[in-house]
Amino acid sequence: MQNKKVIQKEVTIENQKTHHVMMNLIESFKAISSSLELDEVLNKIIHFAFNITENADAGYIQLLEEHSNQLIVKSFVGFNDSIKHFKVNVGESITGKVYQEGCECLIGTKNEIYDNMTDLSKDNFSILEQAHNSRNIKSILSIPISFQSKKIGVITLHCFEKEDGLSKSDLILLQSFAAQAAIAIHNAQLHKEVQESLNEVTHLSEKLREVNGLLAKRGDIHNLLTRLSIQNKGLNAIILEMNKMMEKSFVLADYLMGKCVPKYNPHVAKSLDDIFLLFTNKSEPAYVLICDTFETACYIYPIRSGSIFLGCLIVEGHSPLSQLDKLIIEQGAPILSLELMKLRSQTEIMYKKTNEAYQQFLKKRKPQQVEIAAADLGIQIHYFHLTALIELDGSADLHSLENNALLLLNHLKKKIPSENTLLFSYNNKITFFSSSMNTEHEKYLIEIIESSIQLWNQQFTITARSGISTGQYYPGHAEENHIKAEKALLYLKKQKKKGVLHYRDIGISRLFLHHHTEEIEVFLQETFSLLWTEHSELLETLITYVQNNRSMNITAKEIHIHTNTLYNRIKKMEEILELDFNQFEDYLKVQLAVYLYKTFIK
Structure with a gap:
C-alpha cells in the first residue's frame, strides 16, 4: 500500500x-x-x-x-x-x-x-x-x-x-x-x-469597423476563456461560458469518452460513432444531416491537437452560424483542445505509473511480496489468471495510435468488470490482467476481448491484435504468463494478422518466434538448395507434396500432373537436395523447411 x-x-x-x-x-x-x-x-x-x-x-x-x-x-x-x-x-x-x-x-x-x-x-x-x-x-x-x-x-x-x-x-x-x-x-x-x-478603397470603412469590432470581441472572448482555463475551471465551465455568449448553443462530443458534454439530443448522441468516423481525419467544419426517427441538421466543428483528433463541437440547426458564433467557436476550440490535452496528459502519467507498478509486480517471486504488489494494483490473487496484450498498428503516427489505444481502452472498460482486474494503456499497447476463481470467468473475459477487437477491426483501418495467455497461478508465475501473451502477439505481428490469438494455439511456431526472418531464409536456402533459386516449379511441387502428407494421388491431382510424372519429380528433387525422403531425419528437415516457408516467409 x-x-x-x-x-x-x-x-x-x-x-x-x-x-x-x-x-x-x-x-x-x-x-x-x-x-x-x-x-x-x-x-x-x-x-x-x-x-x-x-x-x-x-x-x-x-x-x-x-x-x-x-x-x-x-x-x-x-x-x-x-x-x-x-x-x-x-x-x-x-x-x-x-x-x-x-x-x-x-x-x-x-x-x-x-x-x-x-x-x-x-x-x-x-x-x-x-x-x-x-x-x-x-x-x-x-x-x-x-x-x-x-x-x-x-x-x-x-x-x-x-x-x-x-x-x-x-x-x-x-x-x-x-x-x-x-x-x-x-x-x-x-x-x-x-x-x-x-488605404486603397475608402468605401470599405464600414466593413473595417465591423471586422475591428469582431477583433475587439475576439480579444474579450479569448481573455475570458483563457482566464477560466488558468483558474482550472474545467471543460464544463468553459463550455457553459461559450454557450452564454453564443446565439446558438453547442455541445462538445468527446471522442475518447464517446459522450457529449453537456448531455445532448438523444438522436444526435446515437449517431456519435458515425460523426466521429466522418470527422476523424478532417479539420474543416461542415454541415451534416443526421437521419434517425427524424432528420436533424448540425454544424460540426472538429477539435484537433496536431494530428490527434479529440472530438467535435456540435451546433444543431439548419441556419448558418452568425459571424459572432463562428468567432466564439474559433477562439474557444484551441482552449478546449488544451483542456482535453491536459486531461490526456494526466491520464497518460497515471497509466505510466500503473505500468511501472505492474512491471514491478511481474518481477516479484515470494508469495508475500506478490500479494502486496498485487494489492497495490487492486488485484486479489486467485487460482487462475489471464494476461492479454493488445497492440494497435497502422499507417498513423504514434500520437494517433496512442489516441486510438485510449479509445479502445475506454470501450473495453465499459464492458469488462472492474473487480479484480487491471486494465491500462501505455503508448500504443493495452495491458489487461485478471485473477479468477474459475475458468468460466476467464472464458467470459476472453469473449469480451475477442468481440471488442473484432468490432474494432470492422470499424477502423487501424489494426488491433491481441495475444492472450491463461494458466494456473503460482507465486512468481505472472511474468511467465505475460511473456507468453507477448509471444502470441509477436506471432500475429509476424504473420501480419489481426484479431486474437491464445499462446497455446501457436504450436511449434513458438520455437521460432525470436528468429530473424533473414536467419530463417538462410536455412531455407540451404535446405532447398537449387530448388530455391532455379527450380521454382519443383519447389512448389515439394511444398504441395509435404502439405498433402506425401499422398501421391492427392498431390498429382492438385497440381494437375500424372502420378508417374510426380514420381520422377520427387526423385529429381531428392537428387538435387541430396536427401532421401524415406529417411526420417531427411524428411523431417524438409517438413520443417516447408513449415517455416509457409508460416514466416510466404
Missing part, C-alpha cells in the same frame, strides 16, 4: 508540473494574441516557442511567400542575421517537407538530421551554417502552422548541445502552441489586409 501512496504522490507532482507548464503556455497564448501587428506577433511567437522548451538553442518562423512558393524566415532567435536569407522551396529539406505534408517532425540525432537535409540547396546549406556559426544541429523540432485547412508556415527549433535535446513533451506543447499561434497570425494577417484595403 505504501508503494501505491508513493505512486499517487508522484502522479500529483507530475500533475503540478504539468499544470505549471500549461499555465505558462496559456499565458503565452494571451501574450501573442495581444497585438495585431504581424511582425510583433511573429516575434512574440518565436520567443515564446523558444522559451516553453527546455533545451532549444535557436529557432525561426517561416511563412509562405506565395509569388515565389518559398518559405521565408520572418522572425528568429539564437541565429545571426544571415538566417534572413534562408529561403526554402516547398518540399525542400526538413522544413519544406513539414510544410508540404502538414506533419510535425522531431529528429533527435545529428546523423539523421543531416541525412534528411541532403536535398537542401548548397546556397541554403551555406546560409544555415553561417547563421548558427557552423555549430552542428543535434536535435530539431519542426511544427506546421495551419489555420483550419490553410497552410501558413512552419515553426522550427534547433538544439546544438545534445542529441535528443528536444523531446516528445516539447512536441506536444509546441503542437498546442502552434494551433493558437496560427490564430494569432491569421488575425494579424487579416488585420494587415484590412488596413491595406482601407
Whole structure:
C-alpha cells in the first residue's frame, strides 16, 4: 500500500508540473494574441516557442511567400542575421517537407538530421551554417502552422548541445502552441489586409469597423476563456461560458469518452460513432444531416491537437452560424483542445505509473511480496489468471495510435468488470490482467476481448491484435504468463494478422518466434538448395507434396500432373537436395523447411 501512496504522490507532482507548464503556455497564448501587428506577433511567437522548451538553442518562423512558393524566415532567435536569407522551396529539406505534408517532425540525432537535409540547396546549406556559426544541429523540432485547412508556415527549433535535446513533451506543447499561434497570425494577417484595403478603397470603412469590432470581441472572448482555463475551471465551465455568449448553443462530443458534454439530443448522441468516423481525419467544419426517427441538421466543428483528433463541437440547426458564433467557436476550440490535452496528459502519467507498478509486480517471486504488489494494483490473487496484450498498428503516427489505444481502452472498460482486474494503456499497447476463481470467468473475459477487437477491426483501418495467455497461478508465475501473451502477439505481428490469438494455439511456431526472418531464409536456402533459386516449379511441387502428407494421388491431382510424372519429380528433387525422403531425419528437415516457408516467409 505504501508503494501505491508513493505512486499517487508522484502522479500529483507530475500533475503540478504539468499544470505549471500549461499555465505558462496559456499565458503565452494571451501574450501573442495581444497585438495585431504581424511582425510583433511573429516575434512574440518565436520567443515564446523558444522559451516553453527546455533545451532549444535557436529557432525561426517561416511563412509562405506565395509569388515565389518559398518559405521565408520572418522572425528568429539564437541565429545571426544571415538566417534572413534562408529561403526554402516547398518540399525542400526538413522544413519544406513539414510544410508540404502538414506533419510535425522531431529528429533527435545529428546523423539523421543531416541525412534528411541532403536535398537542401548548397546556397541554403551555406546560409544555415553561417547563421548558427557552423555549430552542428543535434536535435530539431519542426511544427506546421495551419489555420483550419490553410497552410501558413512552419515553426522550427534547433538544439546544438545534445542529441535528443528536444523531446516528445516539447512536441506536444509546441503542437498546442502552434494551433493558437496560427490564430494569432491569421488575425494579424487579416488585420494587415484590412488596413491595406482601407488605404486603397475608402468605401470599405464600414466593413473595417465591423471586422475591428469582431477583433475587439475576439480579444474579450479569448481573455475570458483563457482566464477560466488558468483558474482550472474545467471543460464544463468553459463550455457553459461559450454557450452564454453564443446565439446558438453547442455541445462538445468527446471522442475518447464517446459522450457529449453537456448531455445532448438523444438522436444526435446515437449517431456519435458515425460523426466521429466522418470527422476523424478532417479539420474543416461542415454541415451534416443526421437521419434517425427524424432528420436533424448540425454544424460540426472538429477539435484537433496536431494530428490527434479529440472530438467535435456540435451546433444543431439548419441556419448558418452568425459571424459572432463562428468567432466564439474559433477562439474557444484551441482552449478546449488544451483542456482535453491536459486531461490526456494526466491520464497518460497515471497509466505510466500503473505500468511501472505492474512491471514491478511481474518481477516479484515470494508469495508475500506478490500479494502486496498485487494489492497495490487492486488485484486479489486467485487460482487462475489471464494476461492479454493488445497492440494497435497502422499507417498513423504514434500520437494517433496512442489516441486510438485510449479509445479502445475506454470501450473495453465499459464492458469488462472492474473487480479484480487491471486494465491500462501505455503508448500504443493495452495491458489487461485478471485473477479468477474459475475458468468460466476467464472464458467470459476472453469473449469480451475477442468481440471488442473484432468490432474494432470492422470499424477502423487501424489494426488491433491481441495475444492472450491463461494458466494456473503460482507465486512468481505472472511474468511467465505475460511473456507468453507477448509471444502470441509477436506471432500475429509476424504473420501480419489481426484479431486474437491464445499462446497455446501457436504450436511449434513458438520455437521460432525470436528468429530473424533473414536467419530463417538462410536455412531455407540451404535446405532447398537449387530448388530455391532455379527450380521454382519443383519447389512448389515439394511444398504441395509435404502439405498433402506425401499422398501421391492427392498431390498429382492438385497440381494437375500424372502420378508417374510426380514420381520422377520427387526423385529429381531428392537428387538435387541430396536427401532421401524415406529417411526420417531427411524428411523431417524438409517438413520443417516447408513449415517455416509457409508460416514466416510466404
